[in-house]
Amino acid sequence: MSNATLSAKRSSLRGATLPKWFPWAVAAGSLALGYGISAAAGLDSDIQWALIAAVLFVVGSYAVSAKIEGSRQAKDRTATSLVWVAFLLAVTPLASLLWETVERGVKVLDVFFLTHSMGVVADAEPGGGIYHAMLGTLEQVGLAALISVPVGVLTAIYLVEYGRGRLAKAVTFFVDVMTGIPSIVAGLFILSLWVLILKMGPSGFAGSLALSILMIPVVVRSTEEMLKLVPNELREASLALGVPKWRTILKVVLPTSIGGIITGVMLAIARITGETAPVLLLVWGTDFINANPFQDPQESLPMYIYLQFGAGSDASHDRAWAAALTLIAFIMILNLVARGIARWKAPKTGR
Amino acid sequence: MAKRIDVSGLNAYYGSFLAIEDISMTVEPRSVTAFIGPSGCGKSTFLRTLNRMHEVTPGGRVDGKVMLDDENLYGAGIDPVAVRREVGMVFQRPNPFPTMSVYDNVAAGLRLNGKYKKSQLDDIVEKSLKGANLWNEVKDRLNKPGSGLSGGQQQRLCIARAIAVEPNVLLMDEPCSALDPISTLAIEDLIGELKEQFTIVIVTHNMQQAARVSDRTAFFNLAAVGQPGKLIEIDDTERIFSNPSVQATEDYISGRFG
Numbered sequence: 246m247s248n249a250t251l252s253a254k255r256s257s258l259r260g261a262t263l264p265k266w267f268p269w270a271v272a273a274g275s276l277a278l279g280y281g282i283s284a285a286a287g288l289d290s291d292i293q294w295a296l297i298a299a300v301l302f303v304v305g306s307y308a309v310s311a312k313i314e315g316s317r318q319a320k321d322r323t324a325t326s327l328v329w330v331a332f333l334l335a336v337t338p339l340a341s342l343l344w345e346t347v348e349r350g351v352k353v354l355d356v357f358f359l360t361h362s363m364g365v366v367a368d369a370e371p372g373g374g375i376y377h378a379m380l381g382t383l384e385q386v387g388l389a390a391l392i393s394v395p396v397g398v399l400t401a402i403y404l405v406e407y408g409r410g411r412l413a414k415a416v417t418f419f420v421d422v423m424t425g426i427p428s429i430v431a432g433l434f435i436l437s438l439w440v441l442i443l444k445m446g447p448s449g450f451a452g453s454l455a456l457s458i459l460m461i462p463v464v465v466r467s468t469e470e471m472l473k474l475v476p477n478e479l480r481e482a483s484l485a486l487g488v489p490k491w492r493t494i495l496k497v498v499l500p501t502s503i504g505g506i507i508t509g510v511m512l513a514i515a516r517i518t519g520e521t522a523p524v525l526l527l528v529w530g531t532d533f534i535n536a537n538p539f540q541d542p543q544e545s546l547p548m549y550i551y552l553q554f555g556a557g558s559d560a561s562h563d564r565a566w567a568a569a570l571t572l573i574a575f576i577m578i579l580n581l582v583a584r585g586i587a588r589w590k591a592p593k594t595g596r
Numbered sequence: 597m598a599k600r601i602d603v604s605g606l607n608a609y610y611g612s613f614l615a616i617e618d619i620s621m622t623v624e625p626r627s628v629t630a631f632i633g634p635s636g637c638g639k640s641t642f643l644r645t646l647n648r649m650h651e652v653t654p655g656g657r658v659d660g661k662v663m664l665d666d667e668n669l670y671g672a673g674i675d676p677v678a679v680r681r682e683v684g685m686v687f688q689r690p691n692p693f694p695t696m697s698v699y700d701n702v703a704a705g706l707r708l709n710g711k712y713k714k715s716q717l718d719d720i721v722e723k724s725l726k727g728a729n730l731w732n733e734v735k736d737r738l739n740k741p742g743s744g745l746s747g748g749q750q751q752r753l754c755i756a757r758a759i760a761v762e763p764n765v766l767l768m769d770e771p772c773s774a775l776d777p778i779s780t781l782a783i784e785d786l787i788g789e790l791k792e793q794f795t796i797v798i799v800t801h802n803m804q805q806a807a808r809v810s811d812r813t814a815f816f817n818l819a820a821v822g823q824p825g826k827l828i829e830i831d832d833t834e835r836i837f838s839n840p841s842v843q844a845t846e847d848y849i850s851g852r853f854g
Contacts, residue, residue: 409654476691478687478689479694481649481652481687482687482754482757483693483704483708484649484652484680485647485680485685485687486680486684486704486705486758487679487682487705487709487761488677488704488705488708488709489677492708496708497693497695500695501693501694501695
């Protein structure tokens, strides 16, 4: 043995290391083994052999690494493989959901579908579209945002900039409670207030009221977090220039955090766009185009999906999937817009 | 423009905690007064009582008198916002507004306080940036974000922002502690120029800096942690650093402390 290899072996800083392809090899091996085991045992579900493979992957990489590299590296590898498994577990349903929706949804999704209502089409027949539902969703969500954003943002400003003592604590507590209100309860509350006590008929606006009950706490929470992120130094810098507090909030605090606030609002909108229960109770649904959210029933996308899927014919199932795809696309576009605005409005650091 | 500050019997509290006790001193107009003393002795707190920024801190409370020429800053009916227009402040860490350009940062104090014509603003911005020795470095990038400047430039930008509203007094809370020696030198030179127009009060941990820039020096100390900070003595800088009248001051300055 040469001197070089001797000194390399004796170095206390260098231990045995597994090659870079080791995790991939273990992954491939455990996949094959998992598939083999489930074939031999006669398990026919994809989930079963995937779970077996995942367990084999975590256990296998720990065992091999513990044998060769030592226990610290083995723990490190276990953590890494757990992270990977968790990531795949989280992403697989999402990818599968997207795939499923796109595959089934594109069948009837075309310009005709987006520009026509169900007015003269029976549920069992092909044809018809979601124009009335898109219109209803846009109007109801828009109205809900119109109510919730000012209330929510102003509440958050109160909590962060002014709120001291008992009132602020009470507001925070009730916002927390509101976050947990099930959407059907919000719907029932507006039903009893708006329809049963005030004797108003079902309308898009009634739905918006229920949706804003769901949206306000989300807006308050996210705006609050964003305002808390604004460094106190900026507020003090502005106050020290002799700027009144309200102007400091308006001209320094809000512009600094506006990107995050808009993102929060968009996420809140995305959340309420998919709500079905309050809409069922308060907007009732219709097959005809009703552009007036303040009078008579309207349709909305989630309710359209629910009703079409319930109708049970092939044509209505296709329509339900296409409407679901439209809904997902709508929310995705909202998110992208929010990200764009957040990036555009973010405090600039460039030279 | 510069005004005299006359403090008598001033106590400042955080909630029920007495942070500084019974401070009386006079700050001469058109001069630099330095505050030195160990951490936690209340220098910054005292500085912040001079433009009513102390009460911005939750629980912050002050009693005593701070006379700005012949007006008591803590008298009845005094508007803290108006006080802060008279007494400007520069902070320890450079804090330009991140959403604003260099130009907007300097104009911020004016714009947020009222309406100005564009040409008027242009003049004031140029004058303030020149006053802060920053004009030559930023005149070609006035519309770039202020946070893109270097730390020293940012601090001079903050000084320009503070002097743009033409205060009578300029308070500086360790303005150089986050800066390198060259930027520090630039700001010390600037302080020397600014004292022609303003009354300047500077808090510093750097004894040499106090000796270099100030005309008068005040030494603060506290008996023990949890005790209120007190003014030990205030005198001409030369005297404080050569022949202070209190033993504690000499110990602190020569490093034989504690």
